[in-house]
Amino acid sequence: METLHQIYDARVASGQIKRDDAQLAALPELERIREELAKPVKRGFFRKAPEPPKGLYLWGGVGRGKSMLMDLFVDALDEPARRVHFHAFMQEIHSEMHRLRNDGVEDPIKPIAKSVSDAVRVLAFDEMQITDITDAMIVGRLFEQLFEAGCVVVTTSNRIPDELYKDGLNRQLFLPFIDLLKDKMVVKELVSERDHRQDRLQGAQVYFTPVNSDSRAAINALWEELTHGVEETLTLHVKGREIELPRYHNGVARAKFFDLCGKMLGPGDYLKLAENVRVLILEDIPQLSRRNFNEAKRFVTLIDTLYEAGTCLIASAAARPEMLYVEGTGSFEFERTASRLREMQSADWGAKAFGDGA
Known part of the structure; x- marks a missing residue:
């Protein structure tokens, strides 16, 4: 043996x-x-x-x-x-x-x-x-x-x-x-200075556009690398309500845009998410405009929360950050969100997200 x-x-x-x-x-x-x-x-x-x-x-x-x-x-x-x-x-x-x-x-x-x-x-x-x-x-x-x-x-x-x-x-x-x-x-x-997920993501592409078979394959490969194919459901409790993340393992969660931004979720929900997740894979972010204004507002809140928490974000989207929300109420304010999405793609962000044993 x-x-x-x-x-x-x-x-x-x-x-x-x-x-x-x-x-x-x-x-x-x-x-x-x-x-x-x-x-x-x-x-x-x-x-x-x-x-x-x-x-x-x-x-x-x-x-x-x-x-x-x-x-x-x-x-x-x-x-x-x-x-x-x-x-x-x-x-x-x-x-x-x-x-x-x-x-x-x-x-x-x-x-x-x-x-x-x-x-x-x-x-x-x-x-x-x-x-x-x-x-x-x-x-x-x-x-x-x-x-x-x-x-x-x-x-x-x-x-x-x-x-x-x-x-x-x-x-x-x-x-x-x-x-x-x-x-x-x-x-x-377990005393180690190394976060092995940071090693896996070091220098890796974490923002994919457009959403197609290539981007899905790339994200599937990252998911497999980070979770070794093991996943379970994570249920978050927020003020008597339950939010389910059906794909989760060891601090890594995977969700579709409409799972988190198409439902009636708010800052408290996203804060709870950030407290429990160190890497979020967010798929299928659509083009944002006045047609999906409420979803766009929730997306901005989600990104702000992840940014403040230092969460690592892997995303697939219909366009690059600067072109996601180009017309309609809130498009000007979205410039800050686009800037944060850009910053969260950098190698420096990975070090921040995984640093200090957090």
């Missing part, structure tokens, strides 16, 4: 990834879990099941390769495992809780935890981040029962455990969950 280090070296040799000492330093913890899980379990009527190995909480700046390492680990496992974005997993839990309560189950956490632990031995969560009070109030009991059932949890996060749900409402009720994580998981920081 190949070790994770050997698998990693093979991917470096094939050019799939670039060697990174910080990533290599994290491999022993993942290999430890893999080796412990692979040991045969001696069974007997009076024999107590062995303690499962401690999991891993791998945290650090975005784009450092945390998700890639977790995927490498999951792909190499022989045990039943599930790899899922943490936010998507919690959405499933809430939906199942709602269903069970409608069926008359007063405390749905226990049957849900049993269902999860019966199906898998390893849970691999991408981007553990808790900002919603409804998540914060149930994760403690849920994870306690998952751990008791022998589930091993490996997760990535941009935050150290002590900063989860930071400044959240009734946070004191959440603190036992943090203690539980630190007890059941090894906490390791």
